[in-house]
Amino acid sequence: MPQPRGxxxxxxxxxSVVITHHGxxxxxxxxxxxxxxxxxxxSGDPQLVMARWTGAYRFGNERAAREHPRNRSGRTRGR
Structure with a gap:
């Protein structure tokens, strides 16, 4: 799984503590x-900890699913 960044x-x-992601x-x-x-x-990897606390991370299978040919049609689902 790629490491979270940003x-x-x-x-x-x-x-209080403010966590930002890409600004x-x-x-x-x-x-x-x-x-x-x-x-x-x-005590741990700050990037990974911040990703976990904000919920702004994806599991490895979600990243893989995004790249599947069935899901690359250019349209977005949901929002």
Missing amino acids: FVCARRADG RAAATLRGARAEKFLAEAA
């Missing part, structure tokens, strides 16, 4: 959740 986190003066806000964590996130990010 995540940046910034701690604000009020103690767009993905999550804002406050209080105990912010502290737990910072501890986890310090």
Whole structure:
């Protein structure tokens, strides 16, 4: 599975943490959740931790399915 990239986190003066992905806000964590996130990010791969906390990641099979000929017709489903 490719490693997630493009995540940046910034701690604000009020103690909250803002996670951005390619310049767009993905999550804002406050209080105990912010502290737990910072501890986890310090102990592991920060990019992977941020991807997991924001939900902005795909599993390997979802990436593979996107490239399947049946799914490459150019149209999008859902949204």
